[in-house]
Amino acid sequence: MSAVPTTTTDQAVAPNQHGLAQHSHGPGTAPVQTRSERFASTDPSAFPEVTGREAEWKLSPVERLRPLIDGELDGSPYAVMYPEVEGISVEWIGRDDARIGSAGTPEDKAAANAWASFEHALHISVTGEGDVLTVTRNALDETPRAAHVLIEAAAQSSGLVVLDSQGAAQLSENVEIIVGDDAQLTVVSLQEWNDEAIHLSSQFATVGRNAKLKHIVVSLGGGVVRVNPSTALADEGADVEALGVYFADAGQHLEQQVFVHHIAPHTVSRVTYKGALNGAGARTVWIGDVLIGRDATGTDSYEQNRNLVLSEGTRADSIPNLEIETGDIAGAGHASATGRFDDEHLFYLQSRGITEKEARRLVVLGFLVEVVQRIGEPALEARLIEALENELEGAA
């Protein structure tokens, strides 16, 4: 665990009490008592007008997102690049395909807008063992667009899929992830957009019996990037490791709303998100909801978010919520900390001759790399570490 000071700076909203998390809602005005009862629909018109006061929007720059929330979206297929990999196939499937919708339903109007607008879904099917595939999207433009991605790991398969997004975009999308029984799937959602890009991604995962999903959100580029991964652990022994790394520069808004729903007994979740903020107007939001349902006995969960503030003029919101509906759990905990450099880290490095500037670089990089190291794929880890080094280069 990092020894970043636990002084919380710039925190806008205090964490809710255990079991008392209240959230806003869809139609009607009665507050929803648990996270799982949040309104969901694939029909954007079923959602009321977005005011920016809703639980799912209140920390987002709603006005910049209007075209994706309310506007017309281009849902036609777009260019994707990927190498041929044995054991992982990629194809476009029609929106009426029966598999679509099996992992989740939009919980906000922009996601529903995307759902209603996409024409074809990108289907990535993992059937082999230990294969790695990177799908790159770098030929979008400023046209507001809808997309749908379905990543499916067959029972007992294993593999790693990277969704690498670069260049320009105004994109609202839904990503469904289905992990079959005894499968081991790693999904990396890598946002390396240009400075103007706007990206809303609602990601829904279901994890099968004794299966494991490792889900990693890496947000480095983009003007507004909001990736909201939800995981349902509906089968016994299902396990999710939800990781995130983000680095917000001046003017960047990087957000993630993470939800883990323990439904079945003996399910495990570990959520670790770490971010750094540098420059005026750098803004990050992390909301982590964990709900342990009444049948989810013997579950084990822990979620944490840590933010490292590198300059004045930044704001990091960090809001962990934990709801527990059963008394019989193996463990549940959460932690959140937002702070500046740990002087003891700098002292240790400097006492070995390393300059203060280099020591700071090492500490920030290490703070974020600690999450990258958990991916378990050396080539990808090296590439991400390099991307983080480039971010830091810009920050120095």
Add this chain to the structure above:
Amino acid sequence: MSTLEIRDLQVSIDTDTGKKPILKGVDLTINSGEIHAVMGPNGSGKSTLAYTIAGHPRYNVDGGTITFDGEDVLAMSVDERARVGLFLAMQYPVEIPGVTVSNFLRTAKTALDGEAPAIRGWTTTVRESMKNLRMDGDFAARNVNEGFSGGEKKRHEILQLELLKPKFAVLDETDSGLDVDALKIVSEGVNRAHETTGLGILLITHYTRILRYIKPDFVHVFVDGKVAEEGGPELAERLEDEGYDRYLVEA
């Protein structure tokens, strides 16, 4: 031949109840190749001396001087002190997430030498030094001090001592928390550095146990922020028999 000279050093820390003086006028001179043991009861200011030499920001120097071959150490930043050849083996080294031992050692060596070490030679040197300290090869891939046992942390400190080749090293209770086997291994490392590089050593310890393996030329007894008595190795033997009680009674 270099000299580290401490004159009338007065150091305080800030506490909730105000400034608290810790060192009340310390004089010490260490030359290259000499081993000085600083001994004393808890709270006598031994660790404060160690951290003040290294430049930890928590300690305020209220008076006195520290010079290295005549140069003003107190005017140097923490990293400058390391680059002129001072080293502190810490009692409680911090964990640094995400920074591997191998990356850390290479970065430190590069900072000290002003250029990166040749990769192949450096890798071999690191591996051999680790072997000498009975450290597993996978150690280099672990994050600095993360999940290290007490003994592993101390070995890692001495590994750095051997690889970074300082001119003077302050060992702050390197013996604490070590079993006999680990103490021997760590002491061998210190003695190797002493023999091969002519290292000057300030060995801070509460107990005489480590002095069976690292033989001091001089012994200084610290009591209440000052040197209460000085002598040769025989003073350590006397302390082993009598403890610190007689100084405390006098104080």
